[in-house]
Amino acid sequence: MFTGITRGTFAVVDAARSPDLLRYRVDLGAYGRGLELGASVSIDGCCQTVVELEDDGQRCIATFDAIVETLNKTTLDTLEAGQTVSVERSVRVGDEIGGHDVSGHVVGTGRIVAAKREGQEVSLTLQVDPAWMKYIQHKGFIALDGSSLTVGDVDADTARFDVHLIPETLRLTNFGAKTERCEAGAEPQVNVELDPKTVAIVDTVERLLPGLLARAGR
Secondary structure, eight states, rough: BBOOOOEEHHHHHHHETTTTEEEEEEEEEEGGGGOOOEEEEEETTTTEEEEEEEEOOOOOEEEEEEEEHHHHHHHGGGOOOOOOOEEEEOOTTOOOSOOOOOOOOOOOOEEEEEEEETEEEEEEEEEEEGGGGGGGGGOOOOEETEEEEEEEEEETTTTTTEEEEEEHHHEEEEEEHHHHHHHHHHHOOOEEEEEEHHHHHHHHHHHHHHHHHHHOOO
């Protein structure tokens, strides 16, 4: 479990591909101190398991495996040495929950299709799968590349929504670089995790409502 509060971006040391697996290493520096084998770490919003560790007491290089299911649904398939990824270690009992409950279970990717700067604020417009829009609500939660964000304006007809980023978010994540790429004409991808509470509520209502209406004679 994570909080969606990204702790910074860290460099990918190397990425080795086989037909059904990506094994990659990330230099977590001092942030990785005390990390153990088997621990869960959010890498660009994807829950990944530490499979190897190189820890000299000052810095930690962690190795992760991404399987086909992960590679098909996320941006991890594009990782290369020298890239940076957004990282958050799993939350511990007693830690402050600064964002919202994030599992690291990405449902797919979205595209940043527009970026707008107003003073120190950056507003991004995301294009996503239309099937997800019933779970994306104005002022609700969403996790993008692992960062807990508040949903701004929503346009269900076009399957688009906005998020607004403060300078601290831009500093600690790759959204600053992705904003520049969008401004240059690209449509950078982001990993999307829907708010699990919203998903549970919407799915429960959809499942029960027809029966309730039938019993009410409607």
